[in-house]
Amino acid sequence: MASFCKNDSKPVINGDILLGQIKRLSEEGLDGSGGRTRLAASKDEKKGRDLVVGWMKELGLDVRVDKIGNIFGILPGVSGNLDNALMMGSHIDTVINAGPYDGCYGVLSGLAVLRAFKEAGVIPPRPLAVGAFTDEEGVRFQPDMLGSLVYVGGMPLDEGLASADGDGVTLGQALEEIGYAGSEEPGFLIPSEYLELHIEQGPRLDAEGLRIGAVEGVQGISWWRVTIGGKANHAGTTPTDMRHDAGLAAARVITSMREYAKDSDTTLATTGEIAFEPGLVNVIPSKAVFTVDLRDPDGEKLALAEKALADCLNRVAEEEGVTVASEHLANFAPVKFHPELIQKVEDAAARRNIPSMRMVSGAGHDAQMMARVCKTAMIFVPSIGGISHNPTEHTEKEDLILGAELLLDVVLDLLNG
Ligand code: HGY
Ligand code: MN
Ligand code: MN
Secondary structure (H helix, E strand, C coil), rough: CCCCCCCCCCCCCCHHHHHHHHHHHCCCCCCCCCCCCCCCHHHHHHHHHHHHHHHHHHCCEEEEEEEEEEEEECCCCCCCCHCCCCEEEEECCCCEEEEECCCHHHHHHHHHHHHHHHHHCCCCCCEEEEEEEECCCCCCCCCCCHHHHCCCCCCHHHHHHHHHHCCCHHHHHHHHHHHCCECCCCCCCCCEEEEEEECCCEEEEHHCCCCCCEEECCCCEEEEEEEECCCCEEEECCCCCCCCCCCHHHHHHHHHHHHHHHHCCEEECCCCEEEECCCCCCCCCCCCCEEEEECCCCCHHHHHHHHHHHHHHHHHHHCCCCCCEEEEEECCHHHEECCCHHHHHHHHHHHHHCCCEEECCCCCCCCCCCCCCCCEEEEECCCCHHHCCCCCCCHHHHHHHHHHHHHHHHHHHHHHH
16 A cells, blocks of 8 residues: 555546546547547647546646647645656647547546546645647657657757648647647656556557566657659650659669668668659659658667668669758657666566566657656557557557556555655
8 A cells, every 4th residue: 555545545547437538539530531630739639638638627637738738737746846746648649540549548547547546535745747748749740759859858949839730830830729839838847757658559569468568668760851853754755764753763762761671670661651743644753752760779770771761862863863852850769768667567567467578669659758857667558450550559448447557556656665
């Protein structure tokens, strides 16, 4: 029993409310194809933000919004010192046509932990906070984890607010429009610990038949936008050896990076976005713009993959007679989480006789940023079939609740310490 809990009033997770809120939030931004789309600072994401703020207020939390739109709900502790706070959190923005759990699960489970204290009438010895960070996905405004990156001082606030989407709308304008351009300085609350509960989004726990992952860190991420300049010409009259085909050049880069990744046992390479100009069936493309997402748990191997991309671009430019330019959209080194917190996650699972597995996250998370300023760790629950960033993303209800219960166990352990 935690020393600060009087008699039998131990905080417990209310699973029904947690599952109900996950379902309710997942209904915001439904896009008619079985998924939901709540791009950062969009009108649909505002609806999600309003829901979460409403639930925070229902709990009587002190709700704060900072200048990059990060939302925090704070449960005061016996000691009011915010520097001694314990924070949980994640994000509620989504990719396009997303599943119901990515990010939302961590925010609502953090809320469930605070609710457990409220419902048990237990005042924590120090403040507890839950955060919903802006633009974790980075699909509308790059880089990803933008809100938590600014929060930890990894990017100046003005630079973050100036990040523009494909229509030239800046994050700052979008936050003003949805009413979430807050007043708190980013980083106003630097907690002593940050815990993020998240679905794995990969296949490993499910494949191993395990229910809990004690996450040791997050792999490195490097995003590029590549622009290839060729020469528009007639598809029916231009001999192959006279072509300067930006589309073909792009295809060569994409397949070359897939070959590079296949030959590596850890590097991943993905092109998720591509567009040709003029984009007509009978015109050789004069321009190709596409993204390259490189990942590796090893920072040096990630740098080698970046060099392989640069070398490939130069080779293709030479051989195809095209111009190439690349913009570095995101560049995050691998991070390691705090050994003491990782151990507490493992111990909490062991106390429940739940086997767990240590693992490195393939996906980026706000914890990757928070690890720069405080003791940080993550807990994973399984994604069935490893599917995520897809409407069929699924985690069993029992695992969703178990993850939240474990989050509470680790919080009680840390508060007890
Ligand atoms: O890209 C990622 O890994 C995360 O979903 N933002
Ligand atoms: Mn996420
Ligand atoms: Mn995601």
